Amino acid sequence: MANPRPDQKNEPWKDPGAQPYVRLEKLTKKFGDFVAVDDVSLNIYRGEIFCLLGGSGSGKTTLLRMMAGFERPTEGRIWIDGTDVTGTPPYERPVNMMFQSYALFPHMNVQKNVAFGLRQDKVSAGEIDERVMDILKLVRMESFVKRMPHQLSGGQRQRIALARALIKRPKLLLLDEPLAALDKKLREHTQFELLNIQDKLGVTFVVVTHDQEEAMTLASRIGVMNHGEIVQIGTPTDIYEYPGSRFVADFIGSVNLFEGRIVEDEPDYVRVTSDELGGSFHVGHGVSAAPDAIVWVALRPEKILLSRERPDGDGDNRVEGVVAEVAYRGDQSIFLVKLASGRQMRVTMPNTLRQGDGDRFRWDDRVWLSWDSSSPVVVTQ
Amino acid sequence: MQGGGPRGKPFLLGELLAWIRAHGPWRWASAELSARGYSGRTLVTAVPYLWLLLFFLVPFLIVLKISVSEIRLAMPPYEPLFTWISDNVVGLRINFENYAFLLKDSLYWKSFLNSISTAAISTVICLLIGYPMAYGIARSPAGWRNLLLLLVMLPFWTSFLLRVYAWIGILKNNGVINNVLMALGIVDEPIVMLQTNFAMYIGIVYSYLPFMVLPLYTAVEKLDNSLLEAAADLGCRPVKAFFRITVPLTKAGIIAGCMLVFIPAVGEFVIPALLGGPDALMIGRVLWEEFFNNRDWPVASAVAIVMLFVLVIPIMIYQRSQGQQLGAHR
Numbered sequence: 001m002a003n004p005r006p007d008q009k010n011e012p013w014k015d016p017g018a019q020p021y022v023r024l025e026k027l028t029k030k031f032g033d034f035v036a037v038d039d040v041s042l043n044i045y046r047g048e049i050f051c052l053l054g055g056s057g058s059g060k061t062t063l064l065r066m067m068a069g070f071e072r073p074t075e076g077r078i079w080i081d082g083t084d085v086t087g088t089p090p091y092e093r094p095v096n097m098m099f100q101s102y103a104l105f106p107h108m109n110v111q112k113n114v115a116f117g118l119r120q121d122k123v124s125a126g127e128i129d130e131r132v133m134d135i136l137k138l139v140r141m142e143s144f145v146k147r148m149p150h151q152l153s154g155g156q157r158q159r160i161a162l163a164r165a166l167i168k169r170p171k172l173l174l175l176d177e178p179l180a181a182l183d184k185k186l187r188e189h190t191q192f193e194l195l196n197i198q199d200k201l202g203v204t205f206v207v208v209t210h211d212q213e214e215a216m217t218l219a220s221r222i223g224v225m226n227h228g229e230i231v232q233i234g235t236p237t238d239i240y241e242y243p244g245s246r247f248v249a250d251f252i253g254s255v256n257l258f259e260g261r262i263v264e265d266e267p268d269y270v271r272v273t274s275d276e277l278g279g280s281f282h283v284g285h286g287v288s289a290a291p292d293a294i295v296w297v298a299l300r301p302e303k304i305l306l307s308r309e310r311p312d313g314d315g316d317n318r319v320e321g322v323v324a325e326v327a328y329r330g331d332q333s334i335f336l337v338k339l340a341s342g343r344q345m346r347v348t349m350p351n352t353l354r355q356g357d358g359d360r361f362r363w364d365d366r367v368w369l370s371w372d373s374s375s376p377v378v379v380t381q
Numbered sequence: 382m383q384g385g386g387p388r389g390k391p392f393l394l395g396e397l398l399a400w401i402r403a404h405g406p407w408r409w410a411s412a413e414l415s416a417r418g419y420s421g422r423t424l425v426t427a428v429p430y431l432w433l434l435l436f437f438l439v440p441f442l443i444v445l446k447i448s449v450s451e452i453r454l455a456m457p458p459y460e461p462l463f464t465w466i467s468d469n470v471v472g473l474r475i476n477f478e479n480y481a482f483l484l485k486d487s488l489y490w491k492s493f494l495n496s497i498s499t500a501a502i503s504t505v506i507c508l509l510i511g512y513p514m515a516y517g518i519a520r521s522p523a524g525w526r527n528l529l530l531l532l533v534m535l536p537f538w539t540s541f542l543l544r545v546y547a548w549i550g551i552l553k554n555n556g557v558i559n560n561v562l563m564a565l566g567i568v569d570e571p572i573v574m575l576q577t578n579f580a581m582y583i584g585i586v587y588s589y590l591p592f593m594v595l596p597l598y599t600a601v602e603k604l605d606n607s608l609l610e611a612a613a614d615l616g617c618r619p620v621k622a623f624f625r626i627t628v629p630l631t632k633a634g635i636i637a638g639c640m641l642v643f644i645p646a647v648g649e650f651v652i653p654a655l656l657g658g659p660d661a662l663m664i665g666r667v668l669w670e671e672f673f674n675n676r677d678w679p680v681a682s683a684v685a686i687v688m689l690f691v692l693v694i695p696i697m698i699y700q701r702s703q704g705q706q707l708g709a710h711r
Contacts, residue, residue, distance in 0.1 A: 068610075068614060069613075069614075070610055070613075089613070090610070090613040090614050091613045091614070091615075091616050091617055091618055091619075092616075095614075096614055096615065097610075097611075097614045099607050099610070099611055101605070101607055103605065103607040103608050103610065103611035105608060105611070105612075105626060106608075106630065107629045107630055116612070116615050116617070117615035117616055120615060120616035120617050120621075121616060164611075164615070165614075168615065168616070
């Protein structure tokens, strides 16, 4: 809903002739012996919201700080809008950043904080006032001009930090965990506001986050980082539905991962046997892997159906088990089903009916799990 | 044994301790106090007030009393404030001559002005040297900071007087500096440094620099580095960011450091006497001469009282800015 429509106009990365707006070329950053960012190359296009997603210590913030100019890359080059800015100090880059801590100047009121960037550029006082009011209206904080930062709530500070970063009309806005300090409701609300503002101003956003939901909501593309490397780049759908590795499958959402071996290898399908899953299974996409190689089958919990009776049809892609745990979450229920091999499968079902109608599954019920052959993904690493 | 039977020794001991806990002096005192409407908190806060009352207010009142009495050749060398005129009439004599004398004789206000300007110049020099030091220490790797702070405080481990005498050894005509300069052939005759204003400033700045560095360090160390990054990100060059972000946000440290240097430097006696020239008229020296050479306790007390009020004004300014700081960060 919130993501840009998948038409050609919004997918410049698919156009080989498109010029990237930000180009990172073999960037490496070492702190002593520790490699924070390891040989990252990345193209970001004009108007994108690119999310760098990763756990703590994955190097995502270091990568962002190199784009802002706070860290000098040990190796590699950074190009912004066709200019090599690798050695350019932060105060000369056409880039603004919104800090995780917001970094509002505590001795200046809202007006002075927001105007700070324009003051550095010798803009006339009249124009400064006008532009400050415009940007404060955009973030709906125009009635707070005289407040000091310590008189604002977390959400209000976040808006002021955003306004301050946007006032110089940067072509590229870097956001470091922009919503991490907000509570869940406010965070969801602000996500859509950020999208709205980005749409209005046409700024290119690079967002660092550890929150996969945030990345899924905001991003045109996501770069998943691990140990200083980008392990996969793709649209939120790509990343979720076609993870390229066990790490990505496991990091984004929850997943059931099973070790297996390819026994039939055809261009449009493969058959995988898995002792953990107890049988052989039909996967509806081709895999480039050596025959008999060890692979992993990733199966999302919401793509599995539970039933009391054995489902009709041919014998593929179904397995029997016993319900070991039930967790009621309101919008959905989570079931842990123990298979004959001892492995547990995680299954989620939306609660389309009110609970208590007797047909739900309970502890120790024998159930059948089944899934469509297009649902599982086979990953080789 | 099950935690001490009724006839066992542990029982007796435990009982005794319990009794002391229940009826001991602490419990008794706190019960008595709370019965009169005082809590333990009152007791604790009473300690500094008592200290100030005994060791500041009482001596201040004594000095104030002496300053409005008259000199006499006796022991103590001043007239009593109260005298028995007859059996049941007490006479009170207050004498403002001493204060009038301070105004009449230019020696006093000149030495006041000289002390204040010397202290002010020393404070500025301390700030100019101390700020980069404090900044450098606060921005050095975390492991180094404690060592560097220790080095700043290290001179306190030797006596203040010894350190001033060491400067005499360095600055005198056949001292370390002049010997080196003459040995290298840079100068033929020793440069006269001792007993000049130059030597006095060196002594004051050297002695009071740690008092400037420590509060500045605390202020700079607390400064969030992301604020400077934010300033740079918004197009502010480092030097400008220092004056627009770092200085305003370390103002409390700057004021504290300046007060800690300025206030004792105004009353400084030892350094001007040992390192300064004969024309270095400092109020501390005048005070010394009035007390010990002229034995004019009333005039000396009047000088002390005036000096106190000269110093109270900057302290009050400091207090007010501290109050504002507290208000701003609440």
